[in-house]
Amino acid sequence: MRAVLFDLDNTLFDHLTSARGGLDTFVRNFGVELTPELARSWTEIEQVNYDRFLSGELTFQQQRRERLRQFLPLSGIPNANDATVLDDMFDVYLRSYEHAWTAFPDAVPTLQRLRGSGTRVGVVTNGSHEQQAKKIHRIGIEPLLDLFCSSEQMGHAKPARSAFILPCEKMGLSPSHVLYVGDNFRVDIEGARTAGLQAIHLDREGADQPKTLRSLTDLIPLL
Structure with missing residues (x-):
């Protein structure tokens, strides 16, 4: 060899520990407590849309927006369709995620x-x-x-x-x-x-x- x-x-x-740590900080910014069900939903939504990125169906930035579009209604955090708003929201998560790497x-x-x-x-x-x-x-x-x-x-x-x-x-x-x-x-x-x-x-x-x-x-x- x-x-x-x-x-x-x-x-x-x-990744899983880092993502959950970042997600916990992210949802708390909006006054939401991270439950096991929310954490599991985030992981599942992430995988589905990341696979869409890898297949070429979505760009890297688009899969980030899609993850939020699908996750926010489950969390009770007000949803947004505007791409700029979604990008700003994902940046909040991303900073928390990177801090937990x-x-x-x-x-x-x-x-x-x-x-x-x-x-x-x-x-x-x-x-x-x-x-x-x-x-x-x-x-x-x-x-x-x-x-x-x-x-x-x-x-x-x-x-x-x-x-x-x-x-x-x-x-x-x-x-x-x-x-x-x-x-x-x-x-x-x-x-x-x-x-x-x-x-x-x-x-x-x-x-x-x-x-x-x-x-x-x-x-x-x-x-």
């Missing part, structure tokens, strides 16, 4: 050990290149990466084969010499295996299945 590539959100970067505790130690063993390390992620780059810098993993590729930069989103093949080509490695680690089985694992990479699923909830990690620290003994 010559290199290990990682997904970013919910693999190295704790955090890496999983096992992210930095795992990357350090891989680099220390001579293994090349990279991130291949779907999403806005600018935002994903900011996350990588803010959570402290930027100096530990040999490669960073986003779907926006490549023009291909996971699980497309090209989203995995292009990073391997950039490193000058055959896909069979590269391992991919991610939390989304369909997008990350099936996509990587279809492209010829080896892949290991990360399930922090503790699913006990072959080739499944509960923590990134479990990866080192396997390699």
Whole structure:
């Protein structure tokens, strides 16, 4: 194994915790208490509209507006159809979300050990290149990466084969010499295996299945 590539959100970067922290601050600005039901609705709405962005149906900014259009009526916060108003409201959430950005505790130690063993390390992620780059810098993993590729930069989103093949080509490695680690089985694992990479699923909830990690620290003994 010559290199290990990682997904970013919910693999190295704790998106769910960061998003819930940002959402809690956001709704409290409007006098609303964040309930488990609201948090779950936000996550579901986010995923649906983010997938629409990845498919090219919406721009990155449009998917943000759609998320608010669908979420605000559920929260009791007055809705708005004006794009400028929605953008301003999302900026309030975004500042809170960014303030809550955090890496999983096992992210930095795992990357350090891989680099220390001579293994090349990279991130291949779907999403806005600018935002994903900011996350990588803010959570402290930027100096530990040999490669960073986003779907926006490549023009291909996971699980497309090209989203995995292009990073391997950039490193000058055959896909069979590269391992991919991610939390989304369909997008990350099936996509990587279809492209010829080896892949290991990360399930922090503790699913006990072959080739499944509960923590990134479990990866080192396997390699």
